[in-house]
Amino acid sequence: MATKRWKLKPKGSNWGEFGEDDQLGRLNLITPEKVRQGIAEVREGRTFCLSLPLDRPGGNALNPRRHPPVLRPTLRGEAVNFLASDGAAPDVLCDDLVIMHLQYSTQWDAFSHVGGRFDVDGDGVDEHVFYNGFRAGQDITGPSDPQDAGVRSGMKGESTSRAAKLGVENAAVHGMQGRAVMIDLRAHLGDGRTYVGYDELMRVMEADGVEVEQGDMACFHTGFGQRILDMAAPDEDVLHNACAVLNGRDGKLLQWITDSGVSALISDNYAVEGLPAQPCDHDHEMCSNLPLHEHCLFKNGIPLGELWHLTPLAEYLRAEGRTRFLLTAPPLRLPGAVGSPVTPIATV
Structure with missing residues (x-):
């Protein structure tokens, strides 16, 4: 299916599945029926705040480009x-x-956060493009002069970058409310650094009887958010070497994400996937530094939630023998932003 923006699409992508102008991606699968399924999981009316304090993790050791509000x-x-x-x-x-750096703490990544270089025109020249073929320089624009970026004195609130397409406001308008599923990696793998691929994930899900269905939002509890809260001051070793991360290099894991129909991936760790990524397993083509981001944001329109606080909810669900809950987590309706802080609420 060629469109007015692309003749070719990346291998493993779903571009065009929801229409050539679609900006919601897999969020289209969070339907009214999926919201009703989430509501049906509410038994007690008890709520859990899934956000870290937005001044955590503290400092900028986790990401030198992002600073506390x-x-x-x-x-x-x-x-x-x-x-x-x-x-x-x-x-x-x-x-x-x-x-505020919008992706400093508990956040959503919009599809405009990570794109790729790909020959969408079929002319042998790579273009800078984003989900569904939206173009850098046309649909997503920004300055080239460092003077127009970052925080500087005398700022008067002018905008120098903008995602005219694929901005985070699209998810806000859609609502980001539906059924979510907890996958408790910490309960099985502990707090050590572990790269979790498909086989490990299936063992965890089978042990806990976890089922992920089309349109569900999948939450991966690693305990990293709790480690952040437990630190009196940021510890670089903990920030970069603790807790489970998804192995974005595992092709079987990426295929499961595609086949499951999951509408969003959420974790309490830094990037959902492990950074740095595991070594590339082939030399004949370029490998993304962020393979899971590439697969989710760029190829398949699956938003990523990062640095959430999942431990109290995960512990409650495990004690109750449950894995599903109602999740309400709209980002800020901030036009043109490529990410957003969020205060998610789980209702059980």
Whole structure:
């Protein structure tokens, strides 16, 4: 199926499956029926907040390009608009702003977060493209001058980059609410660094009787979020060498993601997949540094949730002999953003 944007599509991709202009990808599988299935999992009405405090993991040892949020008061004329009173009324007012790296803490990755170089025109020249063939420089734009990037003094809120297509706001409008399934890797693998491929994943799921059906959101509990909360200060060894990660190089695992019909992958670790990725198993073509991101975001329109706080929920579900729950997790409706903080709520 050729479209106005591409004649060829990457091997293993689902481009065009939901229409040539689709921006929701597998989120199309979170249907009203899937929402009702999630609601049917609610027995007690008990809720779990699945977000870390948004100033965690702390520092920038996990990713040197991302820093904790900065809260500042707004201005009231030339005065600080915090604990402010005009003296003529009893009101005391506080108003603030935040400078925030959107993917610093608990987050969703949008499809515009990771694209690829691929010859979509069939002319022998690779283009920079994203899910469903949307183009860099046309649909996803940004500055080339470092002066127009990062945080600098005197910022007045101007926008220099924008995902006119595939921005995170599409997921916000869709709702991001439905049935989710907990896969408890920590319970079987502990807190050591383990690259989890298809075979290991199937053993865990079989041992716990976990079933993932089309449209479900899959949550992988590794304990990493809890390790972050338990640290008094960021420990680089823990941040880079603890807990289970999915092995994005495992072709059988990627095929399971495709075949399962899963609508989103979520983990409490840094990137869902292991970074650095395992060595590439072939030399005749380029290998992505982020193979699971490539498979999910670029090829199949499957959003990734990272750095969630899953341990209390996972422990509750295990004690109750359950694996499914209602998940409500819309990102910010921030037009053009390639990722977003999120405060997910699980209801059981």
